[in-house]
Amino acid sequence: MPRNDEHAIGRVQTRATVPTTPPTLADVAERAGVSRQTVSNAINNPDLLRPDTLTRVQESIDALGYSPNRAARNLRTRASHLIGMRIGPAQEGTANATMDRFVHSLVETSREAGYHVLLFAGTGSATDPVAGYDDLLRSTAVDAFVVTDTYLGNPQAAWLQERRAPFVAFGRPWDSLQSADGGQARHSWVDVDGAAGTELATRHLLDKGHHRIAWIGWRKDSRIGEDRRSGWTRAMHERGLPTTGLASRVEDTIASGREASAHLLDSAEPSAFVCASDTLAMGVLHTLRDRRMRAGEHVAVIGFDDSQVAQVVPPGLTSVRQPLEQVAVEVVTALEGLLAHPPAAATGVMLTPTLAVRGSS
Amino acid sequence: MPRNDEHAIGRVQTRATVPTTPPTLADVAERAGVSRQTVSNAINNPDLLRPDTLTRVQESIDALGYSPNRAARNLRTRASHLIGMRIGPAQEGTANATMDRFVHSLVETSREAGYHVLLFAGTGSATDPVAGYDDLLRSTAVDAFVVTDTYLGNPQAAWLQERRAPFVAFGRPWDSLQSADGGQARHSWVDVDGAAGTELATRHLLDKGHHRIAWIGWRKDSRIGEDRRSGWTRAMHERGLPTTGLASRVEDTIASGREASAHLLDSAEPSAFVCASDTLAMGVLHTLRDRRMRAGEHVAVIGFDDSQVAQVVPPGLTSVRQPLEQVAVEVVTALEGLLAHPPAAATGVMLTPTLAVRGSS
DNA sequence: ATGAAAGCGCTAACAA
């Protein structure tokens, strides 16, 4: 057993606090006077051991500060306990921070399920949008992916599905995917009901006595944008109020929100705005400032995402808040299902947002 | 060779697009008619192969879509090519998003160096602050750490150093660490010169004609806070201006910034504020709004961090911007040094922030 | 320039 020799040395080094290779299963086994397999069982199937053996092994594990080598375990079990998530460059100049908040939640939730989160970058969207995924998948570096950027035409979901790669999407499958395999090959997803959010926001304004409530949203090709818009329409029509002339569809930038709100203010004299994003809502605040009007007094404004910006800007921006902590929990639950033996069926979960009411409304 | 049998099956499955185990080195070797070792060399030491052999192997690799199994490689090379970084819960109600922006940069920079970023959570600060690190270290799950929360009394750095764990700190070692080993055992770090940033901010205001410039910073026990404050003091004294009665040291919250600015406005009538954070600066904006004063017209305000909040709030908050992309580059460079054979000496890099000038000044 | 042998540290089968 050459291992034993190395061993003795290893332990001496430890005592001398010199950097050394960490203890292995064999070290623990030898110290406890059992076989390596027994130590393995002590860790993975403690029920199989006799209580006193377990105690003895435990003691050795603690004494040596043993922790199973991840690489070896991964190799053997064909699992990495890593969840891959692609993260794009930070969007400066906007109020979009949903992904960051989600990452935080995901990391914490994953830990409880025994997973870590591996972040990777796209190679710059210039090239193939699937870059990064492919490599991690083929090298079996991650067990599954969390796909977040479903808001684009995102080919990731389709691509991953085709490869039979385990993944959960944050964002419902809007299009082709559903029918691809006769509605059967659906993947798991978790999403937040955007329409319910804007409906909540609009009703809140209606209850405050507003009648002319304008909408500033994204361009028509955005499914999410149209969804959010429908909540506003629904709430307005529900009270028999017209929406014509009160809506604007623009890009998701401060400047666009600013212009759109200026136009609407001139053309339709709304007393309130519901926006598809906090970014657009901030554009409205810019316009109000330009005109020396005060949000929450002259005109009410509601954003979407409850970003930090909404939380700290005076006088506080009322905003639709996505329950990201819950989303993370559902995502991890779905992931555990996918990775179970046998894998659970794909699930779709829709969560309802809340309204964070602040000074702007 | 049972492997070969599995093989044939493996390839058939591939053709039928049934989920199968990915190809291995052996598969590529067989297809190319060479030994496994040659394939390994083709990947890791292409120079050793004869050009035509290399081409043949390459062709097989491409055809099979082969990518080396990470676990196996990690086990063999005792390296994971993973960088661990602990991420705390998102700080809601503040404008602090430095860490998020940094994570983005780090992920992208790491990729270029062949590393991925593994995110992990503290088990809730209630318990030991070193939680998470220990486990990842002993299980050899990561090659190195990036430690970011140096702003507290952070025991992480000392702890990691004691364990001889490779890590780079974002944040200079403020205290004990330097002298611990006779100044010798210093770890690598990268930091941004906060004092230079506030000095830049203060000078900018002085140049605009302001004389009574107030400071709102953090409590005295914050080294970073005192450092940033010193930039303000320096710039003021440089022009022979007094600072007494113009400073306030509070907690890093909107409410504190709001109160502090209200008091200062009453007691010292400053015409401008320099703040230790965007959060505090937003507090000032709240006070201005309360008093129907306009930032950038009646009173100038400058924050620190160039958060999204600063970028989108009307009329734009002038703010000191940390060059996080550069920080990430330096961190990764230091990391590569640490992980090289032989490891390079620990380095300290200080970067200079810039001033993002907006409507508030 | 290429191949053969060994082993990284672990766990799944099976044997005792």
Added chain:
DNA sequence: TTGTTAGCGCTTTCAT
């Protein structure tokens, strides 16, 4: 209940 054997897929000697 515990131990033995084998091998996950790769790379590092060392031969050839």
